[in-house]
Amino acid sequence: MDAAVAGEVDLAFVPLENALEGSVNLTIDYLIHEQPLAIVGEMTLPIHQHLLVHPSRENEWKKLEKIYSHSHAIAQCHKFLHRHFSSVPYEYAKSTGAAAKYVSEHSDLPIGVIANEMAAATYGLSIVKRDIQDYQDNHTRFVILSPEKDVSFEVNAKLSSRPKTTMMVTLPQDDQSGALHRVLSAFSWRNLNLSKIESRPTKTGLGNYFFIIDIEQAMDQVLIPGAVQEMEALGCRVKLLGTYQSYSI
Numbered sequence: 001m002d003a004a005v006a007g008e009v010d011l012a013f014v015p016l017e018n019a020l021e022g023s024v025n026l027t028i029d030y031l032i033h034e035q036p037l038a039i040v041g042e043m044t045l046p047i048h049q050h051l052l053v054h055p056s057r058e059n060e061w062k063k064l065e066k067i068y069s070h071s072h073a074i075a076q077c078h079k080f081l082h083r084h085f086s087s088v089p090y091e092y093a094k095s096t097g098a099a100a101k102y103v104s105e106h107s108d109l110p111i112g113v114i115a116n117e118m119a120a121a122t123y124g125l126s127i128v129k130r131d132i133q134d135y136q137d138n139h140t141r142f143v144i145l146s147p148e149k150d151v152s153f154e155v156n157a158k159l160s161s162r163p164k165t166t167m168m169v170t171l172p173q174d175d176q177s178g179a180l181h182r183v184l185s186a187f188s189w190r191n192l193n194l195s196k197i198e199s200r201p202t203k204t205g206l207g208n209y210f211f212i213i214d215i216e217q218a219m220d221q222v223l224i225p226g227a228v229q230e231m232e233a234l235g236c237r238v239k240l241l242g243t244y245q246s247y248s249i
Contacts, residue, residue, distance in 0.1 A: 001027075004145055005035040011153060012037065012145040018047070019139045021072045026094075027143070028200055028212060031241055032168060039166055039242025040151055041144035045249050049077050049114050049133040052100060052125040054107040061112060061128040066091055068099035069114035077114055080132040100125060149242070160248035163218035164195070165240070167228075170202065170210040172235030179234065180211075186230040187215065190223045212241075219243040 004012040015024045031037060053061050067074070067081070068091045074081070081088075093099035096115040103113040104123035113125070120127050144153070171179045187194055196214040215224065219240075228238050 001030050001035070001037060001145060004037060004147060007147070010146065010151070011040070013043075013142055014145065015072070015140050016042070016143045017141040018072055018076070019137070020135060021075050023198060024072065025200065031145075032200070032210065032239075033203065037145040037147060038149040039143045039244050040146045040149070041153070041155065041244045041247065042164065043142050043144070043155065043157055043247045043249065044139050044160060045142060047076070047133065047138040047140050048116055048131055049073055050117060050120065050127045051080075051112055051129040051132055052103065052115055052120050053112045053128055054103060055124065055126045056107050057110065057112075058126040058128060060110070063110055064088055064112045065110040067112050067114065068093055068102060070094070070096045070099065073114045076134060076138060077132045079134045080129070097122070143242075144244070155245075155247050157247035157249045159245060161246045162216050163243065163245050165215040165217060165219050165224060165243040167213050167215070167241055168210050168239040169213055169231060170237040174235070179236075182234055183211075183231055183236060186227040187213075190227055192217060192223055192227060 001012045001014060003009045014027050016027050017023050051061065053064070062084070064085065066089055067085060071092045073096050074090050074092070093102065096113070097119055099113045100115045100119035100123045103111055104125055113119070114132070117127065119125070169183060171183070184194075193216045194213055195216050196212070198212045199209040200212065202208040202210050217224065231238050
């Protein structure tokens, strides 16, 4: 995401939500509290986690002394790790790719990584155990981010659902009774379907939250702007995070 903000890359492709572990709070918090990036697309991918090691340790993978990966990937493979590596410590990385890169650069260490097949190919690692995730029906929702709201790109995937619009809503600070109910009513009477509503702390004090809301409709000229105006009239702060197409593989 930092690379997209700095102009080093045109787009960022980052996880937002996993079917097993829920939202990726690091991504949400970055979009809200750090540099502004717009959501310009989303893609849902099936997740297959594998145990990877440096090729020089392919026949010694049962003797690993530490396993690296993103916290979500480790959590998704709890049963396998408990069965085979119950006494082996974990080291959390900012991403599975970063963990795979580290393992590839430290062939002298008895370490492994939980990552996908692409990471194995990218960093020249050997897959010693395939599909070690606890549940086979595991998917992750990734978002495509850009510094520009209007950007074109090609996606080799199928459209999976209606367009979406995502926004952040912060309730009034005076703690009005029924404020959240009135916010939801702004969507309800306009027949705007919400596919997700989730709270996150504002980081301004205990009990202060904002809400991430997904609307199953692209931004229009009447309904969504009308809902925004109604919420702002209630004293809410509203921030549009993006309106975009949804894809799946």
